[in-house]
Amino acid sequence: MMLHRLVAGALTLPLLVGTPASASASSEPEPRLPGRFEQRVVVDDLYIPTAAAFAPDGEIFVAEKSGVVKVVARPGARPAVFADLTEEVHNLYDRGMLGLAVDPDFPQRPYVYVLYAYDHVLGDPDPAPRWGTPGSSYDECPDPSDGGPGAEESGCLASGRLSRLTAGATDAGWVMTGEEDVLVEDWCMQYPSHATGSLHFGPDGYLYASGGEGAHYSQVDHGQVEAPYWPGGSNPCGDPDLEGGSLRAQDLRTPGDPLGLSGTVIRIDPDTGRGAPGNPFAGTGDANLERIVAYGLRNPFRFAFRPGVAPTRPEVWVGDVGQGGFEEIDRFRVGAPAQNFGWPCYEGPARNPGFDPVDLPLCESLYDERSAAAPYFAYPRRGKIAGESCPDGSSSVSGVQFAASRTYPDRYDGALFFSDFSRQCIWVMKTGPGGLPDPDRVRPFLPGAASPVDLLTGPDGDLYYLSLGVDASGNFEERGGSLRRIRFAAGNRMPTAALEADRTWGPDPLPVVLDAGGSRDADGDDLAFAWDLDDDGRFDDATGRRVRAVLDGPGDAVVHVRVSDARAQDVASLRLHPGDQGPPVLDVTAPSRSLRWAVGDRIPLGATAVDPDGSEVRVSWAVVVEHCPGGLCHSHEVLGAGTDPDVVAPDHEHPSYLRVQYRATDERGLSSTESFRLEPRTGDLRLRTRPKGLRVSVAGASHRTGWTGTFIVGSKVSLSAPRVQRRRGHGGRGGRRVVFRRWSDGGERSHVVEAAEGRLRLKAIYR
Missing domain, CATH: 2.60.40 (Immunoglobulin-like)
Incomplete structure (x- = not known):
């Protein structure tokens, strides 16, 4: 998955944080949730959080993309560092730590499991980090001019790792003790997307993990774009002539070479990392084959289990991020034959227009077999879902989950919720007559969701979502990530506290005006205000919507306001800086x-x-x-x-x-x-065919020529021409059969060109 976000407007304004003009803090519910639903921030102060898990005894564990795992003792508490794996994690583009799970018997079994892009090459005897710099939380891939491979040229080779961490109790809370216990290392990654995905315990007690195929994210990559940068000349990703690039997702169908886990969902024993009993290929003797329960996936970023299904044969629902055409939600049962969802030969409900014209043996045999499983639901990457108002233009499915809350209305029983990071939206797919989620009953649930990167079901059964933390101007906020709960208020709805100050820094002592007038109650109830101005936990220092205070240093001062109706309350807090002359x-x-x-x-x-x-x-x-x-x-x-x-x-x-x-x-x-x-420099690519009006594939999308597209100068653009096609006849009917002869630039039928300034004209010539 590419980590996406929505821009609120075209203007880009410089931001200055901590100015004396005003500052505010609020827990603001999303007004566009249906009915009496409301959202609340449960955990904040996170930096690019990517996964979260609830422990049975109440703690919340959160993984940040950089490789830091944090633990929150209870909702509303400040996160503390549980483990720091930044040296092992390759944090580049969409790589990082993306999966997290807590043992169902925690703390009796004091284990936390992590899934991440490992800064290491499969088979390389040298330890991590290979590319990153020790002490840095972000790991660059050296450019060719610096003697490196280049993240988007040869690719920065890495792997995926699934490990078990042991938690130890201290006075300050849970911390990682001992060494990392590595259960699986595989998932060859060449380009910095389609990395690891999710990590969850299934209802059967086994551990499930997903991983992408590590191929180029914008080009049609079947091995031809790879300029191998393998250590020692070996190739740890398999034979590029058999399953290069995206074809690694079909590696299971090439039995003559070592099998990798790219583009798969696996099911393993959480103590040993071996394939679990009952897997489709159990007993074959191949360690990776015995782990696989589904394959043929591009970027299975998130997955969930449908409740109410026999735990011995769990039902897995996978959100698979698409490339040019569709986002998919796939469904399979454990214990049945392993499902092949067809990537890259298929995308969504049809053949992939980027790969179909290339006549690749792995795809052609799959087309002949007609054995690929169709998605349960697919929606176009560009275009609306029926009945919704979320913005379109691009998509990336970022969460799938079933809520199990007893407080939600009956119409949500068994419903599937799914989120899209790019479109900032959460939808609900309600059940149909057969009890399964019905693709014809998809409706928006939370338009304008705050950069949703994962969906979770909490211990209360409510739906939670993890917000990556991207502000309206496109900045990754330093501590803007959060975990949010969506609750249903059957009776009284909680008030919402909001707190503003006319200044956040100044002389010591600091005179300040604090205003909670932005607080509101969704039911229109009268509100009472109580203030804690000395941060002693007691709201006994003042009352009223607006107060004047004088705050003493040294050090920072934290003030709180409690806003109450007759039956519920909310608190907002703000940090101020007496004796500070201002930000840098x-x-x-x-x-x-x-x-x-x-x-x-x-x-x-x-x-x-x-x-x-x-x-x-x-x-x-x-x-x-x-x-x-x-x-x-x-x-x-x-x-x-x-x-x-x-x-x-x-x-x-x-x-x-x-x-x-x-x-x-x-x-x-x-x-x-x-x-x-x-802004970039751009150039146009003009494509034609002879005879006129035939189809060619450009960057994975099919176009009828003449077609003109705009590209950034220096971009690599994949071109593919079908070997055989028919001219359009009169009235749009099938015409005469024509066979590919050559491209005007002398390139192969499938090749890559580089965009240049001005206009580049190319013609596919048929006879």
């Missing part, structure tokens, strides 16, 4: 705002900052690709929390631009940020 003053020195880039360009980065108080300042920056098809934008992090002096411009579809984000933070946590966009 940030000076961005590079790049120039007028810089226009092409793929592979080296873009200089630079900024300095001075704190008015003279304290030390930490300056960091990040670079994000904003991809905006149809006006809907989503993000791919290219460089995160960077300290390097430059970044190499990545390859991506047009329309896209780069957003450069700078942050300066002083010793007390006050920060200033600045964000701006850099």
Whole structure:
């Protein structure tokens, strides 16, 4: 999956955090939830969280993309570090720690399981990190000009790892003790997307994990784009002539070479990592084959189990992120023959137009067999789902889950919820007459969801979702990620507390006006206000919507307001900084705002900052690709929390631009940020055929020529021409059969061209 997000508008404004003008804190419910549903933040102060799990005794464990695992003692408590695996985790683009599970018998079995992109090459005797830098939370892939492979050129080779961590109790809470117990290392990854996916215990007590095929995310990659950068000349990803690139998802169908786990769902023993009893290939003697329960998947980012099904034969529902055509929700039963969902030969309900014309043996035999399983539900990556109002233009299914709340209305019994990160939306698929979720009964549930990257069912049965933490201007917020609960208020609805201050820093003592007037009650009840101004846990310092206070240092002051109706209450808090002269003053020195880039360009980065108080300042920056098809934008992090002096411009579809984000933070946590966009240089590609009007595949999509597309200069564009097709006859009827002869540039029937400025004209010639 590409980690996507929605841009609220086309304008990009510099942001300054911690100014004396005002500051606010609120737990604001989403007004567009249906009926009496409301959402609340349960855990915040997270940085790019990607997975969460509830422990049976109440703790909440959260994985951050960088490789840090945090634990929250209870909802509302501050997260504490449980484990730090940043040195082992390869945090690049969409790689990172993406899966997390807690043993169902925790703490009697004190185990936490993690699934992540491992900064290591399969079979390489050298330990991690291979590409990353020790002490850095973001791991770059060296550019060819620096003697490296380039993340989007040869690819930055890594693997996936599933490990068991042991939890030990301390006075401060749970922490990892001892060494990491590695259960599985596989999932060969060449390009920095389609990495590992989810990790969950099934109702049968076995551990399930998913992983992508590690191929190029924008090109039609069947091995031809690979310029191998294997250590020692070996190839740990299998034979590229048999199952290169996306064809790794069909590796099970090439028995003559070692089998990998790319593009699969596996089911294993949580103590040994071996395939679980009852798996389709149990007893074959091949360790990986015995683990697999489903395959032929591109990026099975999330999956869930349907409740009410016999635990001995669980029913798994998988959200598989598509490439050019469709997002899929796939369904299979454990214990049946392993399902092959057909990627890359199929995408959605039909043959993949990027791979079908290439006549690959693995795909042609699959077409002949007609054995690939169709998705249970597929929706177009560009286009509306019936009856919904979520923005379209791009898609990435980011969560699937069944709620089991006894407080939800009966119409949600057995319903499937699924989320889309790019479109910032959560839908519900209600059940039909047979009791299964009905694809004809899909409706929006939460339009405008806050960058949803996973869906969970909580111990209360309610639906929860994990917010990645992307603000309205496209910045990954430093501590903006959160876990949110969606509850149904059958009776009284909770009030919502909101707190603003006219300043957050200034002299010591600090005079401040605190205002809770933005608080509201969805039922229209009268509200009472109580204040804790000395952070002693007692709301006995003031009453009323608006108060004046004088706060003393040294150090920060935290104030709280409790907002109550007759039956429920909510609290908002705010941190202020007496004796601080303000946030750092940030000076961005590079790049120039007028810089226009092409793929592979080296873009200089630079900024300095001075704190008015003279304290030390930490300056960091990040670079994000904003991809905006149809006006809907989503993000791919290219460089995160960077300290390097430059970044190499990545390859991506047009329309896209780069957003450069700078942050300066002083010793007390006050920060200033600045964000701006850099536009690319572009060129057109004009395609024709002879005879006119035939079809060719461009970057995985089928087009009838003449067709013109716009690409970023330097982009690699995949072209494929069917070997045989028919001319359109009169009235649109089938015409004469024609056979491919050559491309005008002399390229193979399937080849890659590089976009250039101006207009590049190519013709596919048939006879």
